Each structure stands twice: as C-alpha cells, then as structure tokens.
Amino acid sequence: MEIDSNRTTLAKTLQNRRQRLAGLIDFPVMLWSGCRMGRNFPANRFPFRASSHFLYFGGLPLERAVIYLNFGKLELFIDDSPPETTLWHGEMPKREEIAEKIGADAAFPLSELSSRGEGVATIAVQDIMTRHQQAEILQRPLGLGNNLSGRDRDLAIAIASLRMYHDPDALAELRQAAAVTVEAHKAGMRATNITNFNIHSPLQKTQTEATIRGAMEGVIIAHNMTCAYNSIVTVHGEVLHNEQYHHSLQPGDLLLADVGAETEMGWAADVTRTWPIIGKFSPTQRDIYNIVLAAHDSCIAKIRPDVEYLDIHLLAASVICQGLVDLGIFRGEVSDLVEMDAHALFFPHGVGHLLGLDVHDMEDLGDLAGYEEGRVRSNRFGLCFLRLNRPLKSGMLVTIEPGFYQVPAILNDPEQRVKYRDIVNWERLAQFGDVRGIRIEDDVLVTEDGCEVLTGGLPTEAEAIEELVN
Amino acid sequence: MEIDSNRTTLAKTLQNRRQRLAGLIDFPVMLWSGCRMGRNFPANRFPFRASSHFLYFGGLPLERAVIYLNFGKLELFIDDSPPETTLWHGEMPKREEIAEKIGADAAFPLSELSSRGEGVATIAVQDIMTRHQQAEILQRPLGLGNNLSGRDRDLAIAIASLRMYHDPDALAELRQAAAVTVEAHKAGMRATNITNFNIHSPLQKTQTEATIRGAMEGVIIAHNMTCAYNSIVTVHGEVLHNEQYHHSLQPGDLLLADVGAETEMGWAADVTRTWPIIGKFSPTQRDIYNIVLAAHDSCIAKIRPDVEYLDIHLLAASVICQGLVDLGIFRGEVSDLVEMDAHALFFPHGVGHLLGLDVHDMEDLGDLAGYEEGRVRSNRFGLCFLRLNRPLKSGMLVTIEPGFYQVPAILNDPEQRVKYRDIVNWERLAQFGDVRGIRIEDDVLVTEDGCEVLTGGLPTEAEAIEELVN
Structure with a gap:
C-alpha cells in the first residue's frame, strides 16, 4: 500500500464524498476493505483488491480496514502491523498516519468494532472471510446483489447516486x-x-x-x-x-x-x-x-x-x-x-x-x-x-x-x-x-x-x- | 482451460501417480480443484488456480471438479457447462472428453458426490467456498496446515512423499x-x-x-x-x-x-x-x-x-x-x-x-x-x-x-x-x-x-x- 504524498486533495475529496452521503442517509455505515485470499497456499496470496465502496470513501487500498461513516464523520478501524512483520514487509504506515491522510476524525484498532454494529448499514464485500466478519459484527445476515433490503438497500441506492457521477x-x-x-x-x-x-x-x-x-x-x-x-x-x-x-x-x-x-x-x-x-x-x-x-x-x-x-x-x-x-x-x-x-x-x-x-x-x-x-x-x-x-x-x-x-x-x-x-x-x-x-x-x-x-x-x-x- | 492434444502421455503419467499413491494408502481420497473468487464484483473474478494436489493427480486446471481416487482408480466429478454459457465462453470440453484425456475410469456429475464421502480422506483447498463443500460432502470439519489428523494426515504424508520426487x-x-x-x-x-x-x-x-x-x-x-x-x-x-x-x-x-x-x-x-x-x-x-x-x-x-x-x-x-x-x-x-x-x-x-x-x-x-x-x-x-x-x-x-x-x-x-x-x-x-x-x-x-x-x-x-x- 502506497500513500502518495503528492495527493494533498485526498482527504478533502473523501470528506466531500462522505458529506454528500450524509445528505442522503441518516444512519451509520460500516464499509470493509476486505482481505487477500490464498492462491495455492496461505502465504502465496492473490493480489489485494479493496472493495470499491471502501475505496470510494476510504481512498486507499488498505487491507483489513473498516471505515465507520456517520453524519459526515469518518472513523477508521485498522490494526497496526505487529513489529515482527517489519522484517518481511518493511515499515508500514501507522494507523494515525493513515487516519490523517484520509482525513479520519478518529482511529481505533479493529477490536473496537465489535460494540459498534447496531443499526449499521453495510455492503457485503466479495471475499467470504471478510463477509463472515461483517455478519458477525452486525449480528445479522447480509443481502447480496439484487437481494438487498432495509438500510443496506437504502445505503446502496445512496452510494450508487454518488458514485455514478464522477468528481x-x-x-x-x-x-x-x-x-x-x-x-x-x-x-x-x-x-x-x-x-x-x-x-x-x-x-x-x-x-x-x-x-x-x-x-x-x-x-x-x-x-x-x-x-x-x-x-x-x-x-x-x-x-x-x-x-x-x-x-x-x-x-x-x-x-x-x-x-x-x-x-x-x-x-x-x-x-x-x-x-x-x-x-x-x-x-x-x-x-x-x-x-x-x-x-x-x-x-x-x-x-x-x-x-x-x-x-x-x-x-x-x-x-x-x-x-x-x-x-x-x-x-x-x-x-x-x-x-x-x-x-x-x-x-x-x-x-x-x-x-x-x-x-x-x-x-x-x-x-x-x-x-x-x-x-x-x-x-x-x-x-x-x-x-x-x-x-x-x-x-x-x-x-x-x-x-x-x-x-x-x-x-x-x-x-x-x-x-x-x-x-x-x-x-x-x-x-x-x-x-x-x-x-x-x-x-x-x-x-x-x-x-x-x-x-x-x-x-x-x-x-x-x-x-x-x- | 486448454487440453493439449500433443500431450498423449498425460493419462499415463496420472495413472502412474495414482498407482503409486495406491501403494501407500488403503482408503479412498477426494481432491477438489476449487473455484474462482470474485475480485470487486461476482463476474469479475481472480484468475483460476486449481489446487496443487488436484493438479498432481488430475493433471488439468479444471474449475469446480473433484477426483475420487481409490486403489489406483480415478473417477472424475464435474458438471458440463450449461448450453447458455456457450454464447459467452465458447464450446467447452465435455465431461467425457476430459475423462478420456486424464485417463479417468468413470465420470459423473457433481451431484453424484454427495453419497460418496464416507471414510474419505482429503486436503483442504484454499478457497473457502469450496472448503465448505468439502466439509459438507465429507460431513466433518477439515484440518489445515500443521493441524492435519487421521486419514487426512496419512494422505498428506503419502502425497508429500510422491510430489517430493519429480517424475x-x-x-x-x-x-x-x-x-x-x-x-x-x-x-x-x-x-x-x-x-x-x-x-x-x-x-x-x-x-x-x-x-x-x-x-x-x-x-x-x-x-x-x-x-x-x-x-x-x-x-x-x-x-x-x-x-x-x-x-x-x-x-x-x-x-x-x-x-x-x-x-x-x-x-x-x-x-x-x-x-x-x-x-x-x-x-x-x-x-x-x-x-x-x-x-x-x-x-x-x-x-x-x-x-x-x-x-x-x-x-x-x-x-x-x-x-x-x-x-x-x-x-x-x-x-x-x-x-x-x-x-x-x-x-x-x-x-x-x-x-x-x-x-x-x-x-x-x-x-x-x-x-x-x-x-x-x-x-x-x-x-x-x-x-x-x-x-x-x-x-x-x-x-x-x-x-x-x-x-x-x-x-x-x-x-x-x-x-x-x-x-x-x-x-x-x-x-x-x-x-x-x-x-x-x-x-x-x-x-x-x-x-x-x-x-x-x-x-x-x-x-x-x-x-x-x-
């Protein structure tokens, strides 16, 4: 994951997008980025592709991240890499750096998510591992594709009405x-x-x-x-x-x-x-x-x-x-x-x-x-x-x-x-x-x-x- | 999936491999090839990579296929593509053609698998969708990595002892x-x-x-x-x-x-x-x-x-x-x-x-x-x-x-x-x-x-x- 330091407008763009979303819905939203999946063995993984809805509001292809959007505010949930992974993957940006880059109002480890799922709308990601986590945090099954209902469907309609017109x-x-x-x-x-x-x-x-x-x-x-x-x-x-x-x-x-x-x-x-x-x-x-x-x-x-x-x-x-x-x-x-x-x-x-x-x-x-x-x-x-x-x-x-x-x-x-x-x-x-x-x-x-x-x-x-x- | 008609030795090679496997174990084996996973939406999928164990004995990168190995015999389980997919994907090889190519002793649609799972050993594939199917057919949970046990572990040891020395x-x-x-x-x-x-x-x-x-x-x-x-x-x-x-x-x-x-x-x-x-x-x-x-x-x-x-x-x-x-x-x-x-x-x-x-x-x-x-x-x-x-x-x-x-x-x-x-x-x-x-x-x-x-x-x-x- 590369944070492009030239893109000073990213936080502004994302803020604008979530404020427009706040104008369309009045309930909280969680969007998951997803995770990589093993190809032929666990350590040999397919390239990461973050969920598009996450990318639209979160801006960066962060693995295993969640954004919580509520009335125009963005809270980021992501874990810092454990120190031992620095050997293999180098220095990774810390939660606080990422939060600043995307203009988050607050940032927490993923463990803080579990108490936040009530009444929250989401869109299911493609990878099943993360989809299980989504259902667990929200304590309900998730609809897919043409079978969205309730707040998830309202959210999808709102997101579609934003993503359809490119900023x-x-x-x-x-x-x-x-x-x-x-x-x-x-x-x-x-x-x-x-x-x-x-x-x-x-x-x-x-x-x-x-x-x-x-x-x-x-x-x-x-x-x-x-x-x-x-x-x-x-x-x-x-x-x-x-x-x-x-x-x-x-x-x-x-x-x-x-x-x-x-x-x-x-x-x-x-x-x-x-x-x-x-x-x-x-x-x-x-x-x-x-x-x-x-x-x-x-x-x-x-x-x-x-x-x-x-x-x-x-x-x-x-x-x-x-x-x-x-x-x-x-x-x-x-x-x-x-x-x-x-x-x-x-x-x-x-x-x-x-x-x-x-x-x-x-x-x-x-x-x-x-x-x-x-x-x-x-x-x-x-x-x-x-x-x-x-x-x-x-x-x-x-x-x-x-x-x-x-x-x-x-x-x-x-x-x-x-x-x-x-x-x-x-x-x-x-x-x-x-x-x-x-x-x-x-x-x-x-x-x-x-x-x-x-x-x-x-x-x-x-x-x-x-x-x-x- | 391409069937290389020049490779007349494929069936022989596979037969040889499964006969060597039969010399090492005395229980039946099912190996799943796995399926493709959605990248950012269901129809936009990651490239397919068949499970390596399947490839070793099944020879071809077939999607959604299972091979059943027992005492040196190979039975192939795969569904023919529905006719409407021909428009989008062209003519696909039929079950019987594939079976001949890999020297299968018999071939069946996937629906025939459900009654065959008893006492069968397997190795879990990487994609979770297929892994659920494996557990369902075998009616038991699957071990992973260093946590294999029973027949699955015996199978893994046998396969490792074959795959380690290249034919x-x-x-x-x-x-x-x-x-x-x-x-x-x-x-x-x-x-x-x-x-x-x-x-x-x-x-x-x-x-x-x-x-x-x-x-x-x-x-x-x-x-x-x-x-x-x-x-x-x-x-x-x-x-x-x-x-x-x-x-x-x-x-x-x-x-x-x-x-x-x-x-x-x-x-x-x-x-x-x-x-x-x-x-x-x-x-x-x-x-x-x-x-x-x-x-x-x-x-x-x-x-x-x-x-x-x-x-x-x-x-x-x-x-x-x-x-x-x-x-x-x-x-x-x-x-x-x-x-x-x-x-x-x-x-x-x-x-x-x-x-x-x-x-x-x-x-x-x-x-x-x-x-x-x-x-x-x-x-x-x-x-x-x-x-x-x-x-x-x-x-x-x-x-x-x-x-x-x-x-x-x-x-x-x-x-x-x-x-x-x-x-x-x-x-x-x-x-x-x-x-x-x-x-x-x-x-x-x-x-x-x-x-x-x-x-x-x-x-x-x-x-x-x-x-x-x-």
Missing part, C-alpha cells in the same frame, strides 16, 4: 487509467507486426494471442497499474468472454483485444480494438469493421445529458442493421429488424455499461446502479444483456462498445434459423467467413454539453489501425 | 517454467538500460521498479504462463517480501528481482537476480555480491543425494560469515559466528525450499513436506526460517538463494546491537551503505550423481550480469 479526483484517476490503456493497445498493435516478434524471447517459435497479451499487460504493469479485468486477447472474438490465449496468429485473422488498466486506487478503463494480424483488413473484414465503427461513432455523437442509454443501444442496433442491409446480409426495414431483435444475431450484448471503480461499475449491487428505479431487465433477445438503462447525466462515464460476431451457438441454433429465415441471406453471410468477431469500445464521459471520449487517443479508423500495426 | 512429466513442465523465467530476467536486465527506456510508453517520465516488472512479467504472460507468486522487483531489497513497485531507479541502486513463471498446468520456477541500475556494481556492491555468489556456488557444488539440506543452509551461513570476516565487517572465527547466528544479522532467511507445483512446495501442509518426520523448526534466530530440513534425494527440486540484507529492523534492534557488539565492526559496515539487499537464487534439481541447475541459463557472475544490463 474531479475520480476523473483524474480515470483519465490516468484511460491513458495507460491507450498505450497498452498501441503496444499490442505494434507487437503484432511480425518484424517486432522475437525481440523478447528466443523461446517462442510462433506468435500467439499470449504474445500480444504480454506486450499489452506489460505496459499496464510498467505503469504500476493492474488489469481492471481478465484481458480478452483472441483471434476468436466470437467467444465473447474468451480467456484463452494459446491460439497462434494466422495471416487472415483478426485479433480482438479487450484490455483495460486499473489505477492503484482502483479506477478502471475498458477498451477494445480489433485489428488484422497482417496489418491489412480484407475487403469483407473492412466492410464489417466499418459498420461497427459507424455504430460506435453514431452512438458517441448522440451522447449528451438526458439522452436515454437504451436509445443509444437501439441506435447501435439500427446502424448495424442498416449496414447489414446495405451489405445484403439482412433483408427488410431497419426498424422492423431491430424490433424483432435481428441485430442480436450478430450483436448479442449491450452497447455498454457504467465505468468507474469497477469495470462494470457497481455490478456488485445487481441492477441497482445500472437500472433507473422502476425499470427492470427486458427479456427480449436484443435487450436482455443491456447493463445500463438510465437517462445519461453529466459526470457519468460509460463504455460504448458495439460489435459484430458470428457466434455458432446463435447462428446454428435451429430456433433462430427458423425465426430469422426470411431476414438473413445465409449465402451472402457465408462470404464474410473471415469475420469471427469485431468490437470497438471506448470510455465516454457525459459532459454538460455533450461528451468526451477519455480513450480518444487511440485511433478507431481502419486505416489508422492498419498504420499502427505496420 | 519426467513434472520435470518437463518445471524446465519450461525455468526457461521462461530465465528469459524474463534477461528482459528485466535489458529494460534497465536507460537507452531502452520509453520504447513502450511515452507516459512514463521516470524509470521505476514497475517499469522493470512490466518488462519481466510481460515475457511470462507472452509465453502463456502466469507468475508463480507476487513478484518482488525492488531497489529496497532489504524489505524481504516487498510488493511495492513505485520507487524510481537511481543510478547507485541495486535492483533485486525475485520473479518466477508458472506453467498452465501449475508448475513453478523461482529465480532471483540482483543487478546495478547503471550496469556496473560499485566496489562495495561487488564485494558483497561476490560473497553472496560464493555462498550460492558453494551450496550448489555440494548438492547431491543424502546431503542434509540443513548442512547446505549452514554452509551458506559459513561462506557469508567468512566473506564478512574477510571484508572486516565481522570479527571472530567463522564456526563461532555461525554457532551464534551472526550470519542471520544479514541473512535472516533460509537458504531455500522445495519447488514444484507450489513455489514453496506443499506449504499448505505446514512443515509436513519440508521437514523430515520427527524434526521440527528450530527456534534459533539463524535457523527458524528454514523451510526445508531433510536429506536430499534424487528427483527433489530445491531453490538455493543466499542473500545479504541490511534490514533496519534487525540492525537497529538494541538487543541485537548488544548481543553482537563484539562481532560487528559497525564503522566498517557503514562503508557498505549502498548495499541494501542482494539475493541470488536458482532452481536446483538433485540428480543421482549431483545436481542440475534448471535455471543455469541465467548468468550469476557480476561481470556477466553487467553485460546483460548494458
């Missing part, structure tokens, strides 16, 4: 994550060029997805950041959550890379680019790429306060349908096609989601942050995966990530084949066999008069992408 | 991990050269520990491996388990990098090198470096079957004491110095440990694998951290990692100051202020007539290190 300190972090992510993607494109291959290791005989992943994540690590999520770096973009990296890169392949950095304080970026291994899109790849790009650009052009995110999603669906009609893959009127979810044959996910301390921001609260109160997930094939359904407001950060995929599980599904038999020209589609998956994703901040693409430093045009690979 | 398939994996680790260290040394800086990102204004870490881990990721443990890449080598990477690299600094790769099947390497940022050791740094190197080389020269690992540790202690006497930092007879643990002032850890599927192999079993039956940890300052105390045998893989550190928590401890006041020439020591921490670590296989350094492709001599940095 300057949050934005500064998010911009850093975005900037490093842009560099990581550029490094990935450069590493795809076969003439740059083998500079790092004589052991590799063929270039694989892992080769490119190494180049990209290496940049993120070099900036002392972590990956905000498990990277997708694949020539099989049609597998939406692909976490395999062993395929070798073949000349006709497209590589889809969905890789994002996370700052030390936990703020995330989330970017996808798709590029041709040989540095040149085939005509069919370029046709589809330009449809996805048109959807991407149209959506971003429309983002401004008060626009419904659902409409952005539907716009992406329309642009994709129009493009596929123009290519002769779809038949019919665009509005009819979208109405019957035809877009979801090739674009079976939502156009994006909230982004902040979590890559799917506040998804631990189920749909509470993503969905405006009173709205629920659609059960339509073309809408059910949409993670965000709210009117956009200034200060929100969202991803825009339309895509086109030929997913065998969808396209070979006999039911879909029947349902869409009059709409899809399967022979025409067969000519686009070299397009397995394309996605273009950027991080877009809603501003007062429109939007700003935080990851705009990374090109999207096909020619610019080709240039970076070459 | 050819294990060795092939370990050699791969070692080879990639060697390349990672070379990349780290190259990246230290300021003229190679900034090729990856225009965002970095100063070279930090993270810069080098990124270069090293990038190589590991590029080979589709993971880090076997959280890397130590630090200019503060005196903090033994340093996991901070933010310090900038200064011309007079030594960088200590303890970084090791782990293969997809879970086999680890563990290597440390220490190099000068400017590519040239200062005279004082070189003096101490050569003492640590002499200890390293002497230990490796002595490794062969039947040698006590404790004696290797004591040899390292002696060589270090002798070197410090020669430099005028210590006064006295080497044997007296070691006897009174003077070496531990500067070398306060063990000379190494077992290496295999875990970087500290089988440390989840407490000292059961590391310590010969009947032996327990010493409480001596100079011996208590020794993780391995057995006679070496052919097939064992150990690390050899002597070091020299100026740890403030030790050297400024008034008790130590008094205890060692006649032994340490503090004024002379003060001249070595630019040596905060040096460690040289290699992975050494005990062979029938001596040993083989699996990581020998990475130089250790000061001049060769300097050449790699320059």
